Amino acid sequence: KQWYQRRVAITTGIISKLHRSKLDPNRDRENAAQHDPIAEKAYDNFHGCIQKAHDLVKGPGLQFDIHGYRTHAVDNWIEFGYRISTGDLNADRLNASISSIRALAGRTNATIEELIRGKTSVGGFAEALGYRTVPSPRYPRPSIGKDEGREGRYFRGGYITQKWGSAEKGDIDCIQIEFPQWTRDKSEVHGPKFGQAIVKFLNKYYP
Numbered sequence: 001k002q003w004y005q006r007r008v009a010i011t012t013g014i015i016s017k018l019h020r021s022k023l024d025p026n027r028d029r030e031n032a033a034q035h036d037p038i039a040e041k042a043y044d045n046f047h048g049c050i051q052k053a054h055d056l057v058k059g060p061g062l063q064f065d066i067h068g069y070r071t072h073a074v075d076n077w078i079e080f081g082y083r084i085s086t087g088d089l090n091a092d093r094l095n096a097s098i099s100s101i102r103a104l105a106g107r108t109n110a111t112i113e114e115l116i117r118g119k120t121s122v123g124g125f126a127e128a129l130g131y132r133t134v135p136s137p138r139y140p141r142p143s144i145g146k147d148e149g150r151e152g153r154y155f156r157g158g159y160i161t162q163k164w165g166s167a168e169k170g171d172i173d174c175i176q177i178e179f180p181q182w183t184r185d186k187s188e189v190h191g192p193k194f195g196q197a198i199v200k201f202l203n204k205y206y207p
Contacts (some may be wrong), residue, residue: 061172071155077132081157081176100165125197
């Protein structure tokens with residue numbers, strides 16, 4: 001809702017309502033559909049809708065791949081995936097050319113450091129609103145979570161982020177977002193609030 005109200009842009013939401021035991025569209029077609037004709041049709045429809053949305057965008061664009069997690073609830077942070085691994089984040093090996101925001105990094109003067117964990121990263125904007133986020137200025141590396149007695153786990157972004165981001169081609173970037181359960185339990189509060197961070201990021205880098 002924040003995106004619609006505050007931006008003049010093409011905003012499209014594509015939602016898979018199938019349980020992951022039936023189809024996980026965040027995998028390649030063979031592993032996702034397991035050669036089941038009905039699952040293959042659903043998979044093709046899902047990714048076909050993404051392609052149609054991309055076709056509407058003329059110039060730079062940004063896709064968010066939104067998920068929720070329970071596997072490491074002790075970390076309890078919001079995660080932003082750019083296809084940079086946990087190991088590389090922890091070792092400060094930030095390679096823009098293999099990230100899912102390669103196009104953004106190539107057309108802005110901001111460093112990849114600033115884009116993914118600086119004050120004007122989406123994590124930085126969300127952190128300024130009071131959220132624990134990774135990567136971000138406070139948590140530039142997932143390993144800091146372990147230092148605090150948590151698991152320090154992190155999802156770097158899956159198949160959708162790799163396929164539809166700009167790592168390999170194009171000028172549409174993709175960022176995976178993983179929300180912990182507590183944000184989803186009160187989505188009527190956190191949806192509008194978190195949306196402010198997204199709008200700030202879009203306004204700065206996708207005017």
